[in-house]
Amino acid sequence: MADERISFGLFSSSSILFLCCIISSTFAAWPLPYRRYDHRPISSPFCQAGVIPFCPSGEPDNSMPLFNPTDPVEIYALKKPVWQFKFGDLLGKFHIIHDALGIKNVKTGHNYTMEWYELFQLFNCTFPHLLKNDTLQWCNQGATCIYDGIEDKLWHQNGTLAKVATMTGDQFNTFADWVLKDNRTGLFYETWTVESEPGGQMWFDAFDCASWVLRAFDQLGVIGAKFDHSVSLNYTRIHLYSSQPIYLGNETEIFGNKSNAALAKDMINFYKDFQSHVSDEKLVLNLLDALLYIMNRDKFYLYYNSAYWLLPMKKPFASLSYDQVPLPGGGGGEVYHKPHSVWQQEDEYWKAKFGKL
Numbered sequence: 001m002a003d004e005r006i007s008f009g010l011f012s013s014s015s016i017l018f019l020c021c022i023i024s025s026t027f028a029a030w031p032l033p034y035r036r037y038d039h040r041p042i043s044s045p046f047c048q049a050g051v052i053p054f055c056p057s058g059e060p061d062n063s064m065p066l067f068n069p070t071d072p073v074e075i076y077a078l079k080k081p082v083w084q085f086k087f088g089d090l091l092g093k094f095h096i097i098h099d100a101l102g103i104k105n106v107k108t109g110h111n112y113t114m115e116w117y118e119l120f121q122l123f124n125c126t127f128p129h130l131l132k133n134d135t136l137q138w139c140n141q142g143a144t145c146i147y148d149g150i151e152d153k154l155w156h157q158n159g160t161l162a163k164v165a166t167m168t169g170d171q172f173n174t175f176a177d178w179v180l181k182d183n184r185t186g187l188f189y190e191t192w193t194v195e196s197e198p199g200g201q202m203w204f205d206a207f208d209c210a211s212w213v214l215r216a217f218d219q220l221g222v223i224g225a226k227f228d229h230s231v232s233l234n235y236t237r238i239h240l241y242s243s244q245p246i247y248l249g250n251e252t253e254i255f256g257n258k259s260n261a262a263l264a265k266d267m268i269n270f271y272k273d274f275q276s277h278v279s280d281e282k283l284v285l286n287l288l289d290a291l292l293y294i295m296n297r298d299k300f301y302l303y304y305n306s307a308y309w310l311l312p313m314k315k316p317f318a319s320l321s322y323d324q325v326p327l328p329g330g331g332g333g334e335v336y337h338k339p340h341s342v343w344q345q346e347d348e349y350w351k352a353k354f355g356k357l
C-alpha cells in the first residue's frame with residue numbers, strides 16, 4: 001500500500017507539474033512581457049566581442065551627459081545597414097537595418113550618438129555556444145552606448161539621418177534618467193519576433209536596436225518632445241511563425257534534470273547546426289544559411305526571458321519585414337502610444353509628472 005501511495009504521489013506531482021507547464025503556457029499573457037532585472041550580471045569570460053569591441057569611445061558606464069535646462073535640443077533618427085563597416089550596403093539590400101539616435105544641443109554645439117546593441121554581436125544573441133560538456137552558453141547581453149559626435153557620412157551614405165523632434169535641455173535630462181533606468185533593467189537582446197502567422201498573435205517581441213529607438217521615442221513623447229510627423233521611419237524585424245509556444249524550463253530544469261535528458265539532447269542537436277565559429281566573412285552567409293535552414297524545420301528552440309520555449313513552427317516559418325511605425329503623438333490628433341515598456345513602479349512617477357501614459 002505504502003509503495004502505491006509513494007508511486008501515486010510521484011505520479012501526481014509530476015503530472016501536476018506537467019499540467020502547470022501546459023496551463024501556464026496556455027494562459028500566458030501574450031506577447032509574453034519582456035523580463036526586466038534589477039541589476040546587470042557580469043558576462044561570462046567565455047563571451048568575446050569578436051568583430052568590434054562594444055562601445056569603444058562611449059561615455060563611462062551608466063553615465064549620461066546633462067544639459068542646461070533651457071538649451072534647445074534636436075533629436076535625429078539614424079539608420080544604416082547592419083555591419084555596414086564590413087559589408088557596406090549588402091544587408092541594407094535585405095532591409096536589415098541598425099537604428100540609433102542623434103542628439104544635438106543647438107546652443108553648445110555638443111552632439112551625441114546613442115544606440116542600443118549587442119555586447120558580443122548579433123549571432124551570439126541569436127544562438128548559444130555549444131560547449132564541450134554539452135551545455136549551452138549564451139552571450140546575449142545588449143546595452144546602451146552614447147558617444148561624442150554624429151558621423152553624418154556614416155549614416156547618410158546608405159541609410160538615414162533625419163531630424164525628428166525638438167525638446168528642451170530639461171526634457172533631455174529627464175530622458176537621460178530614463179535611459180539609465182532602461183539600461184539597468186533591459187539586459188538581454190532578443191533577435192526574433194515570434195507570431196502565430198504574418199500579422200497574427202504575437203507570442204514574443206524582439207528586443208534589439210530598433211525596439212530601443214521605439215521605446216526612446218515613446219518616452220520622449222511622454223516627456224513632451226515635439227515630433228515632426230512628416231518624417232516616416234521603417235524598422236526591421238525578423239519573424240518566426242509558430243503555433244502557441246510551449247514552456248520547457250530554464251537551464252537548470254532542462255540540463256540539470258536527468259528526466260529531461262532526451263529533451264536536452266534534442267536541443268543540443270538543434271543548436272549545433274547554428275554555431276558561429278566561422279570567419280567574419282562567412283558570418284553573413286552563416287546567418288542567411290541559418291535562416292534558410294529554419295525555413296524547413298518543424299520546430300525551433302527559442303531562448304526568451306532566460307528560459308527555453310518550443311516553437312511548433314508553421315508556414316511561412318520565417319520572414320524579414322521593414323514596416324513603418326509612426327512617431328508618437330501623430331496620426332490625426334493626440335493619439336498617444338503607451339510606452340512599450342513602462343515598468344510598474346514607474347507608472348505613478350510618469351503619471352504624476354506628465355499626467356498620462
Ligand SMILES: CCCCCCCCCCCCCC(=O)OC[C@@H](O)COP(=O)(O)OC[C@@H](O)CO
Nearest residue numbers: 082083084097098117122208209236238287290291
Ligand atoms: C538566422 C539569423 C539571422 C538572420 C539575418 C539577420 C536578421 C537581423 C534582424 C535584426 C536587425 C538587427 C538590428 C540591430 O539590433 O542591430 C544591432 C547591431 O547588430 C548592429 O551592429 P553594427 O555593427 O551594424 O552597428 C553597430 C555600430 O553602430 C556600433 O557603433
